[in-house]
Amino acid sequence: MFEFKFADIGEGIHQGKVIDCFFKIGDAVEEGDSLFLVETDKVNAEIPSPANGIITAINFEVNDIINVGDVVVVIDDNNSANLIETVIEEKKEEAEEEKGASVVGEVTVSNELIPSFSTKEKKEKIIRKKSLATPVARRMAKDLKIDINEVRGSGLNGRVMKDDIQNFHNLNNKTEEVKAEITKSIASESCDNIREEMSEVRKAIFKATSISKKEIPHTTLFDDIDLEKLVKLKEELSEETGIKLTYMPFIMKAVYLGIKKYPIFNSTIDGEEIVYKKQVNLGVAVDTDYGLVVPVLKDLSTLSIIEISEKLKDLGDRAKNKKLSMKDITGGTFTVSNFGKFARAGTPIIKHPEVAILGVGRINKQAVIVDSEIQIRSILPISLSVDHRIIDGADGGRFSEEIRSYLENPKLLLLS
Secondary structure, rough: EEEEEEEOHHHHHOEEEEEOOOOOOOOOOOOOOEEEEEEEEOOOOEEEEEOEHHHHHHOOOOOOOOEOEEEEEEEEEEOOHHHHHHHHHHHHHHHHHHHOOOOOOOOEOOOOOOOOOOOOOOOOEEEOOOOOOOHHHHHHHHOOOOOOHOOOOOOOOOEHHHHHHHHHHHHHHHHHHHHHHHHHHHHHHHOOOOOOOOOHHHHHHHHHEEEEEEEEEEEEEEEEEEOOHHHHHHHHHHHHHOOOOOEEEEHHHHHHHHHHOOOOEEEEEOEEEEEEEEEEEEEOOOOEEOOOEEOOEEOOOOOHHHHHHHHHHHHHHHHHOOOHHHHHHHHOOOOEEEEEHHHOOOOOOOOOOOOOEEEOOOOOEEEEEEOEEEEEEEEEEEEEEEEEEOOHHHHHHHHHHHHHHOOOHHHHHHHO
């Protein structure tokens, strides 16, 4: 029998919420078949079967939270000897219990976790101890939805008995009644305030932004860029190619060229050393119905404006449909945040452990002075937050000017 444990699927994920299950007990599975869909604080991931066989147990229900190390599915992988032995042992236990004799339950389960999807190989072995219990006690615990491993047994060697389950159930009911009274009291005192648990994505944003603000001393520079020439070029290219272009591919290309000139913006801090990243991978903050996610566009060195546009559209569509993989959201070295149509400008928070982030706001028509004349131009507000430990304000200003030079003379982007 193969006890399939939920493993770390990367980026330090410790738990997930099951939102769909593709098999039922008795179904045959093959290695690689998707067993269930789990929602983590970063992505939704279909978890594949690690072995061929017959599913004999599914230890969760849809909407349950499962933790790394939990045995989630048991698969009969044709190790029939063990299966027969287990069945015989269970029948023997039941028969003995009917006669009033004591029975022996499972003591320990020791299975290695399936290999992590993370690039960091983990050789951790988890030994999970289970309670000794009679079959009747186990059935009763299952019916009452009680984790039998939380119940202190009063039988021989700590074996959990039927009365232990009943007492545990009664005690929990009293606790729940007290909690309900307290909650009712608090609700009454707080004028019917509404409490709502954060989603997994919101919890991740909560944690990530807290770490960023705690560890990184931000300083932010603001500027305006004249996009008048870019507006015309974008329209011309859209008409010639038949592709509806946005401004973001041009902005990302300009950021890439700026980083090539000032590589400090594509670095991280390791102790007292600065680590310069060889490849430029730009994250793009995407607003979705379930929260903010940041897919990453990898290696812009050979991508044209059109290619960047196509890849951005693909990432954006999959982000909104929860189809991003772990690979799509990891490996970023610099992030571009778009405040979109809802805000003219804002102060972006650096995505730890990166050292800078560019925020772009809503393009507005504004009166500006050009060659001593007042003209109406399309103006893009930008805000550049930098890690002040290694990037000074003057460095940020030079980087912003580099980006400006390309966006105000956009044909240079096509030649680069």
